[in-house]
Amino acid sequence: MSDIASGDMGPWLSPEDLDLVRRKVPILYVDAIPARVDAHGDLEAVGLLLRATDEGTISRALVSGRVLLHETIREALERHLEKDLGPMALPRLPLSLHPFAVGEYFPTPGSPFHDPRQHAVSLAYVVPVAGDCRPSHDTLELTWLTAAEAQTPEILGDMIEGHATLLRQALAHLGRLR
Amino acid sequence: MSDIASGDMGPWLSPEDLDLVRRKVPILYVDAIPARVDAHGDLEAVGLLLRATDEGTISRALVSGRVLLHETIREALERHLEKDLGPMALPRLPLSLHPFAVGEYFPTPGSPFHDPRQHAVSLAYVVPVAGDCRPSHDTLELTWLTAAEAQTPEILGDMIEGHATLLRQALAHLGRLR
């Protein structure tokens, strides 16, 4: 998850509080898959975040982050999309906040959705973006891939297993599983 | 349903063929609720078609019509939205064609979803429209109503029961039931 990968859950909790909370309760997340759609509403491409790791390899990720105290799910989605895609992305948030999937990440080794730092539950959405995407972080790029390209082992292998699974679930939901 | 109310199922079937088919199989429809959304994706208003009947009363309806042979559900949605809202409505068709509800209309008296002419099964969608809506038929207007306004007995009472039910199901789906 992007804000975790950067070792930070935001300015709203001190690292000590965060550590405490993570040892007490599951943490609520939203995951979003940016999408380009054509004039008929058909999927053209999905957007994946690309990041160089300290080890010199690359990793790919969905837009993802925590829901803050007093924040609605809609606000959290909007905030994380803006954080990762920039202020001109013009995301079209869904009218209905029914997620296409609920991801459950556990710190336990061997979990299918594994997150070493925490137990997280994530509500996942596909979000069409109509504008210009400019990831703001230095190390970050956004890559647009067709549904077929996104499902190659090379691409899926650059993602954590939970994100790779959510991406394939999203494409299945849209009738675009290879 | 709009194209039925006008006594016509389109130029693609003769009246005789139509009568025959309706006596043999259920007929597939799409129903669409046009929606205005704000910049955050929240519902601002739903659009209902308004029509003066021959008896001098008015009736309200969803955008609705038959899926033609060789036509995809997406094409049928697009065609009926254009037919009823005009070519500048700019509907944003959903990425996923999972309906929020499946309506089943029966000709049998007393059916909750009653259609005197046929057994119809309808896939129902809420479709944001971003452009300028100009219903093309003489007798037709489009009225925008807030979720609260749309749920008054006066408005619901101007609709056939199936459409009134689908409208309330849509608002429930969007978390906007009064």
Next chain:
Amino acid sequence: MSDIASGDMGPWLSPEDLDLVRRKVPILYVDAIPARVDAHGDLEAVGLLLRATDEGTISRALVSGRVLLHETIREALERHLEKDLGPMALPRLPLSLHPFAVGEYFPTPGSPFHDPRQHAVSLAYVVPVAGDCRPSHDTLELTWLTAAEAQTPEILGDMIEGHATLLRQALAHLGRLR
């Protein structure tokens, strides 16, 4: 929410830790509406928990409770159903854990889904139960109501607003809105 109404979030967190966590992050819940279904899968009745309050009035509630650290959503649903309906209720948990609705409760006065103690996000499910329901708590009963009975102002008025809304959303989802 039932375990909150009893002033307790379970033995797994001390009251001090709970207070701390609630001031830091949204708390994840599951809400379940027990259902009786006939042999064709049609809804016969929904089950509502009935409780005498200290003030001598009664309140009605859905089965509801927190998801614990390291607990799956499925396990949380199962635990809360057993806690409130007893060990012989034989709930048939859904194959898919897509909620029919996501409830967002805020402590802010005037929130449509209001919970004075916390910001909670709840995944809501309808769960058929095939067995014998015996609420274990002293003050608790389970009442079975038809879809029509459950939607009367008297019944809805005995519930907190969030639960009343989820119940109506569930009935809309099942095509049983009055």
Next chain:
Amino acid sequence: MSDIASGDMGPWLSPEDLDLVRRKVPILYVDAIPARVDAHGDLEAVGLLLRATDEGTISRALVSGRVLLHETIREALERHLEKDLGPMALPRLPLSLHPFAVGEYFPTPGSPFHDPRQHAVSLAYVVPVAGDCRPSHDTLELTWLTAAEAQTPEILGDMIEGHATLLRQALAHLGRLR
């Protein structure tokens, strides 16, 4: 689709009427994937129909068939499940008739969902069965496969492409995509 593979759409329409109707309108179907679930509601196995073809090869299929005039979707599901799994299968039909997918089959060569005889639209469901499955037709068997087994190229290759896709969409919907 099973009743088509047997060259018959049921006794309710003469072959001549059927041919006529198929040349006029899309035909409405239901597709069902029988499932074994454990006591916690988790998927244990999916059931696929196995049939020897005239050419001496085998084919696998979902439970599938037409919705008849005046028949509800629920009744059609129940009838086709009983026809293919026998009267003791005890299917647990879903409370909600929201399909996990809508399949669109076209007679056009090259369609992703291809059906040489007709344009069909299918509402697809996963249906837990609790009883004893005894396919009634001579040539038919039911095979239970784990989610992993069902996704092997060997199994998927024995199905028409539309059914293979629906099966994978169902497993994605249940979080069980390989």
